[in-house]
Each structure stands twice: as structure tokens, then as C-alpha cells.
Amino acid sequence: MKNIGAFIKENRKAAGLTQEEFAVRAGLGLRFVRDLEQGKETVRMDKVNQALAMFGMKAVPGKADDE
Amino acid sequence: MKNIGAFIKENRKAAGLTQEEFAVRAGLGLRFVRDLEQGKETVRMDKVNQALAMFGMKAVPGKADDE
DNA sequence: TGACAATATACCCGATAAGGTATAAAATTG
DNA sequence: CAATTTTATACCTTATCGGGTATATTGTCA
Secondary structure (H helix, E strand, C coil): CCCHHHHHHHHHHHCCCCHHHHHHHHCCCHHHHHHHHCCCCCCEHHHHHHHHHHHCEEEEEEECCCC | CCCHHHHHHHHHHHCCCCHHHHHHHHCCCHHHHHHHHCCCCCCEHHHHHHHHHHHCEEEEEEECCCC
């Protein structure tokens, strides 16, 4: 499974949203959305879940070596 | 899928480790391990992944309504 | 039941994430 | 290519997480 940042980026684009539109709709800061999509690892899990919730998802344990 | 805190707790116990032993082996603070297992949501993803890595796992997007 | 181990909760401090703003780079569109 | 939109990077301030320590609660076992 792709990492979370890539997942958000793909799905956001598929939804036809800019980072800014997505940030507003998700109730997140634009800077956070940028950082997340850039693969920043030291983000807070609640914010990550808030972003994932836009697509009916959340952070769960998955195999580390999965594609 | 269970939430991450519950996953860590279960697997840690299955491995016969106390929170303290697990914290030391994972290179994490005891307080963090406690908070994570208690379901604290505002934890940092890098630390969460550090904990999951002990079981060959990492945080990935998963369906929010999965059991 | 008492003693001990393990886990949970509270307080404090230093380090840092989040977010705003500004600027630069890249992508898109005509 | 130029103009515009979108995304990326940098600086600053505020809020708060991580971790240590201490204490309380819970669980286990003789």
C-alpha cells in the first residue's frame, strides 16, 4: 500500500481539488496538507486521520513491505 | 482493522513484553507507548511507525468502518 | 489478603509541529 | 511563449507533544 501522503495526493487530485480547497474542506491548514503530501513523517496522527476521513479512510496497521 | 493502539497492545503482549520493555526495544519513551495504547490520537506518526516497525508494520490508509 | 509487578494518570519543561504569511518554483492554459 | 494557477520552500509565533518523574490504580500470585 502506498504511503499516506501519496494516497491523499492521488485521491485529492482525483476529486479535482487543489491543496487549498482540500485543506478548507477537511478543516486543516494548507501548510499541513502540503507537508503531508510531501511525505513529512513527523505529522500528528489526528490530523492525518482528519485528512484520510475525507475519503472514508483512517490510518491502520499494514505490512511495512507492501507495495 | 483494529486501531493502531490496540494493535500494538495486543502484539506487545503476544510477544511477552511489558510496556517498558517494548519502549526500550523500540527506542521510544514509556510515556509515549502508554499514550498510544490508551488510544491517544494526537501522537506523532513517526513515533507510531517506529512502534509498528517492531512488528514489521507501518501506518497505511484503511477503510474507516472496517471492524 | 498482602506484596509485587504492571499499567494508568498528573505535572513540568524543552523541543517541535501547526499554521499564517511571503516568496519561489513548477505546472497548467491560452 | 506569457499569464495564471497550483505547489513548494522559508521564516516566525503559538500551541502542544514527548519524555522524565512521581503517584495512583489495577492486576497477579503466593
